[in-house]
Amino acid sequence: MARTKKPAGGTNLFEFSENVVALPAAEQLDRDYFAYAEQVIQDRAVPSALDGLKPVHRRILWDMWTQRLLPDRPFVKTARVTGDTMALYHPHGNQSIADALVRLAQPFSNLVPLLDFHGNMGSPDFSAAAERYTETRLGKFGVLLLDGIDQGIVPMVANYEGSTQEPVVLPAAFPNLLVNGANGIAVGLSSYLPPHDPREVCAAAKMLIDNPKAMVDELMTVLPGPSFPSPCTITNGDELLDIYRTGQGRVTVRGAWTVEDLGRGKQQLVITSLPYADTMLGSTEKFVGMLADAVDAGDVGGVTSLNDESSDGQVRITIGLATGVAGEQIIPALLKYTNLQVTNKVQMHFLDEHGIVRLYNLRTVLKAWIDHRVRVIVTRSENRLERIAERLHRLAGYLAVLIDIDETIAIVRTSKTRAIARERLCARWEIDESQANAVLDLNLGQLTEDAVIEFQRESEELKKEAARLQALLASPTKLRRQVGIELDEVVPEFDGVALRVTDIVTEAQPRVSKAAMVLDTPATVAIDVNGWAQASRAGTKAKLKLEPLFTFDTSTAANLVVITNAGQLHRTLVASVPTDKPTAAASLFTGLDPAAKVLGWWIDETFPTDLLYVLSDGQIKRTSGDDLVGGDRKGGIATVKCAPGEEVVAVLPFADDTPLLIVTAQGQGIRFLPDDVRPMGRSASGVRGI
Structure with missing residues (x-):
């Protein structure tokens, strides 16, 4: 087929200008995005507070x-x-x-x-x-x-x-939202509520039914906190009350472990459970990967082997430890560097009965479910009353015509058509057409005296049921009580559900130093003038790009401190210094400016009580070692204020009784005692020395 050629000059877009509506882009985008957000929230991502x-x-x-x-x-x-x-x-x-x-x-x-x-x-x-x-x-x-x-x-x-x-x-015959929890990520908001023990949830619902004024702290006497499917521990139990009151907060969950003694001073740490998370896929694989990375980075020491032996949904991860290392010794490191402990952000954003997002708390979530069940019972009762009224109306017609069964049969037998029979029954027994049709639909077996008695019994029972339902609908208290009665019928169904396996405790989160997380073993550290550092086994020689400026024996658990010509102090764990593996090049000291020169080094235990700085412009400064805590953050900390173009040329430890001599390139010098120099804070500038 031949293609149709386009007119010369192409399409003229302005030919359609009369069909184009000019709109401010911001207004249109705002309107479109709002419609999109509304659709995501109401029809995709956010659970309902009523059925969860x-x-x-x-x-x-x-x-x-x-x-x-x-x-x-x-x-x-x-x-x-x-x-x-x-x-x-x-x-x-x-x-x-x-x-x-x-x-x-x-x-x-x-x-x-x-x-x-x-x-x-x-x-x-x-x-x-x-x-x-x-x-x-x-x-x-x-x-x-x-x-x-x-x-x-x-x-x-x-x-x-x-x-x-x-x-x-x-x-929703039970509060599914609290029992199974919920999560969702929408536009501009998220929802997360952890699961809870169904028996405890039902007990809390019953408490609120019986006492509508019960507050969150009272409800927590029977519903103390979340209960996860896997064994774990909530470590910030003291924060749960505030979370349940506000509907927002963070729950810290920790997995479980055991320590196995292998003999000869060796132990094995076994992870038996990881914290429940909504995205469960890959939890053990993630743990193994995170721990392996932490070991490679020197953040966790003493680990000799790592094996994932999990199967059939049961978590078992074995961590082999070096001789002399206790299993509990590395737990703080695992809590910090792996998913053995996680923090879940609780956000009780859910849809109400009108499809509007609201922030709930423990009490209002339970109240939303109770109110929903009340509406269900009201609707069910009203529907039942309608059916009862229809049935009573029909029974009234039966009983009216069956007063004289023979006459009723005679009317039907002598009528030429169904319509005539219906009209004659209505006239004789004062019933309406629907009742007459119901009578005509009866079979002969229902025209006995026993049938009449059964119709009368059914009519009385239905009248009693109608009276009960009318009384129920007229009383908010009875309606709430009915919710509790029906909930009691559901509770036995939870007998087969496992009992709570989540412990709730209050523990201060340990602030563990890196030194406490590594195995303390002898090491030799070498540093060159440019700050390249490398650690090696004690007694061996590291291979640096330049000749080492300092070489010293220490341990992997010690803190290494250096001060540069810019007056910056850097502190890092020896275990974090790259090792001398054949394939590993020495790495620049953590956070160190590549142009910086190292002027002094120490181990924390040998760090001087006082330091004297000598600057290139002849200024001097005395600083107490106690003021130089820190430096383990990237970039270190400033210990002296240098003017533009100036730098530190020497950093000297000294004691009060040791005289010092400063000599210039021109041969001028000055000799003084440390007591002649007043100590100054680390952010201060120096004073004229020479």
Whole structure:
């Protein structure tokens, strides 16, 4: 086919100018981004405070409910549920739906899994098998979230294509948000709430039902804090009250370990649990990698071997230790440099019943669920009253015409058509058309005396039930009490859930120096005039780019201190100085200016009590060693103020009774005692010396 040639000169964009609407870019972008943010918050990322679910989780459960994939039914392929959910309710990527589905079934991600699963559901280190290989169905706790939904007790909306209905929220027979926790990252905000023991959550809900004025501190007497699926310890228990009051804060969680004695002075540290994190994948692999990096960097010493022996979801990481090194000795280093201890940021941002994001706290989260259950009970009761009224109306028609069964039968038999029979029944027994139709639908077996008695009994029972429901609807107190009664019926279902395995303690976070984290072994350190430093085994010779200016024997746990011609003091751990491995070149001293010259070096234990600085312009300065603490940050610390173009030419330790002599290049000199020089702070300039 021949191509159509474009008109000469190309397309004239200005021909369409009458269809272009000029808008300020800032206003349009603001409006578009707001619409995007609203969509992400309400339809993707933020869980509901009522049922604790994001839309994708709710749609998965609803799809399985409509397919009647109940706990007593056979498993079906996960791919079937994923595809059906995507086709009808959640028009997004099938992999994201599959991942969300698997997470609902994982016992290491949820205290109370909502789905039953058949096949490889993954582990803290490995993802689940592909959806075509696995099978699923609703679990008993998933059913509890959906129970009664067929009775029209929650609001429904059309799905994205308008072909069917889906629930806005699930009935949620228990506070799933607190039990399983939730997380989400939206636009401009995030949500995170750790899981809690279901029995404790129900006890707290009952307390608030019985005493609507109960405050957070009272609720915490039965719900002391989070409970994670894996054994761990919350170390900042004293901060939980403030977190539960404000809905924001940080929870520090620590894993578990044991120390095994191998004999002959050797121990082995075994990591048996890592802290629960919402993103569980790769937790043990991450730990091994972080520890290996810390060992290579010299931050953790005494480690001779590292093996990940985890299997079947059970964490076991063995850390071999050098002879004489205790397992507990390196724990502070592991807490600092690995994910053996993590801090989770709690943000109780959730959607309320109107789909608006609010910041909740422990009390308001429980209250939101209680209020939701009250609305569910009210709607269910009102729907039931409507059905009772319809049934009573029908029973009234039955009882009216069955007063004289023979006459009723005669009217029907002598009527030529159903319409005539209906009209004659209405006229004779003073009933309406709907009642007459119901009578005409009765079969002969329902026209006995026993049937009449049964209709009367049913009518009385329905009237009593209607009276009870009307009394329930008229009393807010009774409605709340009914929430508690129904919650009590759910609590026994949690008997099979593991008891709390999370300890809550209050511990000051240790400030551990690097020296306390490394194995104290002899070492030889060499430094050249440009600050290149290298450590080697004691008694061996380091290979530097220049001739060493200083070479000395020390230990890996000592702090090395140098002062440069710029007056900068640098301090670092000997264990952090690069070693003399054949493939490793000596590295520049940490944070040192490449143009700087090293004038003096010390070990912390031998650092002088007083230092005398001599500057190139003849100024001198005396500084106490106690004022020179620090220097381990990048760039070091300034110990003397030099004028532009000037530098330090000498740094000398001295004692009060030792006279000093300063000589210039021209042969002039001055001799004085240290007592003649007043000590000055490290940020001060010097005084004229010569």
